[in-house]
Amino acid sequence: MDAPSCRWVLAADDPAGLAAFYGALLHQPPVAGQGPSHWLVGLPAGGRLEIYAPARSRPRPRQEGRLALALQRPAGPDGGTTLAAWIAEAEAAGARLLEGPRQEPFGWEAWLADPEGNRLLLLVAA
Numbered sequence: 001m002d003a004p005s006c007r008w009v010l011a012a013d014d015p016a017g018l019a020a021f022y023g024a025l026l027h028q029p030p031v032a033g034q035g036p037s038h039w040l041v042g043l044p045a046g047g048r049l050e051i052y053a054p055a056r057s058r059p060r061p062r063q064e065g066r067l068a069l070a071l072q073r074p075a076g077p078d079g080g081t082t083l084a085a086w087i088a089e090a091e092a093a094g095a096r097l098l099e100g101p102r103q104e105p106f107g108w109e110a111w112l113a114d115p116e117g118n119r120l121l122l123l124v125a126a
Contacts, residue, residue, distance in 0.1 A: 007048055019051045025086075028044070037053035068111075090112055
């Protein structure tokens with residue numbers, strides 16, 4: 001039996017725009033998927049993020065939940081500076097800061113909302 005693969009699937013009002021946002025943050029070019037409302041963004045560790053517009057017969061309302069996409073980078077010499085630059089990059093691409101940077105035992109983190117309001121954690125690991 002073949003091992004399953006893992007993908008993140010994200011509904012969007014503007015799939016191309018959201019794919020461009022995540023492509024910019026991940027430094028991966030978005031690729032058109034199986035139609036004009038389906039986009040793919042490769043994840044650096046493997047797998048991919050699939051972004052699509054829900055069918056009108058099965059709408060997906062926006063909701064705040066406990067599941068969020070987390071993007072992680074190594075800290076380098078100064079985790080706080082690395083995170084601040086990453087936040088600025090995300091905001092320039094359309095993100096909104098929800099909870100500013102803070103240092104935790106595992107590194108530096110900040111919570112943002114992507115251009116469509118989905119929660120996004122930026123983590124710079126210690």
